[in-house]
Amino acid sequence: MNKTYPDAKAALAGLxxxxxxxxxxxxxxxxxxxxxxxxxxxSGVKNLTVISNNAGIDGAGLGxxxxxxxxxxxxxxxxxxxxxFAELYLKGELELEFNPQGTLAERIRAGGAGVPAFFTKxxxxxxxxxxxxxxxxxxxxxxxxRGLVADLAIVHAWKADTEGNLxxxxxxRNFNPVMATAGRVTxxxxxxxxPAGQIDPDQIHTPGIFVQRIVHYDTYEKRIEQRTVRKRx
Amino acid sequence: xxWTRDQMAQRAARELKDGFYVNLGIxxxxxxxxxxxxxxxxxxxxxxxxxxxxxxxxEGEEDPDLINAGKQTVTELPTTSYFDSAQSFGMVRGGHIxxxxxxxxxxxxxxxxxxxxIPGRVVxxxxxxxxxxxxxxxxxxxxxHTAKDEPKxxxxxxxxxxxxxxxxxxxxxxxxxxxxRAGSGMTLLELAPEVSLQEVRGxxxxxxxxxxxxx
Numbered sequence: 001m002n003k004t005y006p007d008a009k010a011a012l013a014g015l016x017x018x019x020x021x022x023x024x025x026x027x028x029x030x031x032x033x034x035x036x037x038x039x040x041x042x043s044g045v046k047n048l049t050v051i052s053n054n055a056g057i058d059g060a061g062l063g064x065x066x067x068x069x070x071x072x073x074x075x076x077x078x079x080x081x082x083x084x085f086a087e088l089y090l091k092g093e094l095e096l097e098f099n100p101q102g103t104l105a106e107r108i109r110a111g112g113a114g115v116p117a118f119f120t121k122x123x124x125x126x127x128x129x130x131x132x133x134x135x136x137x138x139x140x141x142x143x144x145x146r147g148l149v150a151d152l153a154i155v156h157a158w159k160a161d162t163e164g165n166l167x168x169x170x171x172x173r174n175f176n177p178v179m180a181t182a183g184r185v186t187x188x189x190x191x192x193x194x195p196a197g198q199i200d201p202d203q204i205h206t207p208g209i210f211v212q213r214i215v216h217y218d219t220y221e222k223r224i225e226q227r228t229v230r231k232r233x
Numbered sequence: 234x235x236w237t238r239d240q241m242a243q244r245a246a247r248e249l250k251d252g253f254y255v256n257l258g259i260x261x262x263x264x265x266x267x268x269x270x271x272x273x274x275x276x277x278x279x280x281x282x283x284x285x286x287x288x289x290x291x292e293g294e295e296d297p298d299l300i301n302a303g304k305q306t307v308t309e310l311p312t313t314s315y316f317d318s319a320q321s322f323g324m325v326r327g328g329h330i331x332x333x334x335x336x337x338x339x340x341x342x343x344x345x346x347x348x349x350x351i352p353g354r355v356v357x358x359x360x361x362x363x364x365x366x367x368x369x370x371x372x373x374x375x376x377x378h379t380a381k382d383e384p385k386x387x388x389x390x391x392x393x394x395x396x397x398x399x400x401x402x403x404x405x406x407x408x409x410x411x412x413x414r415a416g417s418g419m420t421l422l423e424l425a426p427e428v429s430l431q432e433v434r435g436x437x438x439x440x441x442x443x444x445x446x447x448x
Contacts, residue, residue, distance in 0.1 A: 027281040027318070028304040030297060053318070080357030081304075090355070098356075101280065102322025102364030109319040121367040122326060125397030127350075128363060158298075170315055171282050172298040177317040205317075222297035228305040229292040 003164050004193065004214050008039035011187050011215040015152055016045040019072075023108065023150040023179040024052040024062060028081070028225045031172030032061045035189045035217055036154040041065055051075040051108070051150055053101060053175055055085045060223050069093065075148075077101035081225065100128060103145050105178055110147035112181025112210075117146050153183025157206070160190040160216070161199050164208030173205065180210040187213040191220065235378075235406040236425045243268040244423075245334055245375050245404050249275050256280060256325070256365055258335030259303045261375045265334055276312055278330055280361040282321050285313035302361065322361070326368040333369035335362060337376045337403075339390040342419040342439035344400040344412045346374065347392035359395060366396035378405035379436050386410070386419075386439040407433050410441060420444050 005011035022040070026032030037056075040048075041064045048071050055074055056063035065071050066084050073095035079085045088094040099107065100122045110118050119142035123129050133144040155176040158169035166188055168176055180186045193216035236244065242264035249255060249265075253275045257263055266288075269275060277286040279301040286301060287308035295306040316324075324330055339347040346366055349359040366372050379385060386403065403410040409423040419441040421433065430447065442448075 028300060030281075030300050030304070076358060078358035078360040086355045098358050100359055100363035101318070101361040102326055102368075105318035105322050106326075120326060122364045124367065125345075126363065126394045128359075168315075168317075170296065170298040170309070171279070171300055173315055173317050174282050175318045178319045224295060224297045224300075224306060225304040226300070226306070227295055228289045228307075229295065230289040232291050 003212065004162055004216070006215075008035045008189065008215055009042070011213045012036065012039050012043065015185055015187070016040070016043050018045060019047045020045070020151040021049040021051065023153040023183055024050060025153075025155040025174065025176035025179045026061065027053055027171065027174035029057065029061050029223050031156050031168070031174050031176055032056070033154040033156040033189050034061065034221055035215065036187060037062060037064060041068055041070065044070070046070045047072045049073040049075065051148060053077050053104065055079045055082050057081045057225065058084050066094070073097065075099060075104070077104050098128070103128070105175060107145055107148040108175070108178045108182045111149040112178060115147050117144050119144050149182050149184065151184055153179040153186040155180050155186065155188050157188050157190045159192040159194065159199065160188060160211070160214050161194050161196045161208075162214070163196040164188070164211030164214055165196075165199055165204045166190070166206035166211060167199060167203060168205050177206045180206045185212050186210055187215070189215050189217060191217070234425065234427045237406075239264060239267075240425075241375055241404055241406060244409065245373060246270060248332060248334070248373055248402065249273055250331070251275075253331040254278055254284065254329065256330055256333045256369065258333070258362070260336045262334040262336060263303070265375075278321075278324065279307070280321050280325065280365070282316050282318060283313065285310045287313070322364050325361070325364050328368055328370055330369045332371050332373065333365045334373045334375055335365065337374045337385065338380070339385050339387055339392055340374055340376075340400050340403050341387050341390045342412070342441065343416070344398040344414050345390045346372075346395045346400050347390040348395050350393045352393065362395050366399040371401050372399050373402045373404065374400050375404050378407045384436055384438040386437045388439055407436065411444070418442065421447060
């Protein structure tokens with residue numbers, strides 16, 4: 001079984017349809033699947049529901065799919081860096097569901113683990129809990145949140161082997177491992193691809209069972225959103 | 234003299250204890266890391282997936298794979314570990330983080346906090362704030378006492394809440410308040426130098442008791 005594909009177009013071939021739900025890894029622009037997002041744009045697939053912590057920025061990341069109006073709805077925790085997003089939302093051209101960041105991560109983890117719902121303290125007594133079941137456990141109030149799955153998960157990993165075992169790098173890990181578990185199909189773009197057996201099995205973050213397709217590129221743009229430095233003393 | 238932003242951060246740093254795991258919010262709370270008292274070791278958690286957050290990198294050493302929750306480039310320390318977002322918020326929600334210091338738009342005398350949304354204005358989202366205030370053991374708010382001369386310490390928040398009954402302490406440019414989540418209300422504990430009780434009363438809508446030495 002060959003999981004490797006020659007390019008992003010081939011890696012997404014046959015997986016895309018209008019109205020589908022896509023999970024996209026990344027926090028800000030760190031660890032985003034930039035090649036696969038570019039291919040979603042090139043494919044013209046539309047009416048997407050996209051589950052991603054952020055919506056990119058103007059001109060980068062998921063911001064590219066906002067420019068082309070391919071996204072119908074975002075499920076996110078923070079979209080503050082994106083002017084086009086705000087504009088489309090205020091004009092009613094884009095639906096938005098805010099989830100607290102930890103609730104979003106846990107909904108995805110639950111979805112990938114076959115857990116349809118769970119209870120959390122986060123959001124009790126706020127707008128987030130409106131219309132949802134609340135229940136007391138051990139004297140504390142919790143709100144019920146549902147697990148999330150997607151037709152497709154696109155993730156970015158630092159290293160993969162041909163079996164689809166993945167290793168992430170530093171804070172580019174973020175939502176990528178949980179999303180890999182919650183896609184009906186998961187496609188990983190990677191910076192390094194090695195034969196099976198070349199990654200220490202004890203160092204694997206995402207086991208290959210969660211990854212159906214892999215595409216390798218040598219270079220990535222990897223834009224920095226907030227470049228902050230200190231003076232050499 | 235009201236406290237400056239740095240003096241507020243310095244006062245907040247006195248809430249740190251040796252061995253604490255701490256999450257600092259964006260804005261004035263970030264400055265707290267400049268004032269960690271000598272002899273105290275704390276690990277900073279960044280909710281995008283890092284414990285043991287180091288300072289900003291030297292120019293030329295920025296790494297796009299190494300950022301904090303404000304999307305700023307940072308560095309790692311010998312104590313650093315990385316993890317995914319679900320585990321990060323497992324730490325938060327599971328009560329493993331000792332202290333969260335964050336900003337606010339409004340705080341009520343019962344500990345309600347509003348800091349994520351102004352209806353009718355552009356909405357950015359709550360990010361991790363709702364999870365932090367619901368799960369972290371102790372929540373300290375660091376904020377200006379008023380916004381455009383309007384009080385921010387209120388009987389009840391009129392903005393949508395980030396959390397209900399979640400704040401333990403508020404540090405402003407004028408002083409320090411303690412809030413008892415169990416319901417006995419708010420107490421003014423300290424005044425900034427040369428700030429009078431009358432000035433605080435005039436700029437505060439919330440009811441509060443006076444702590445030892447102030448009444």
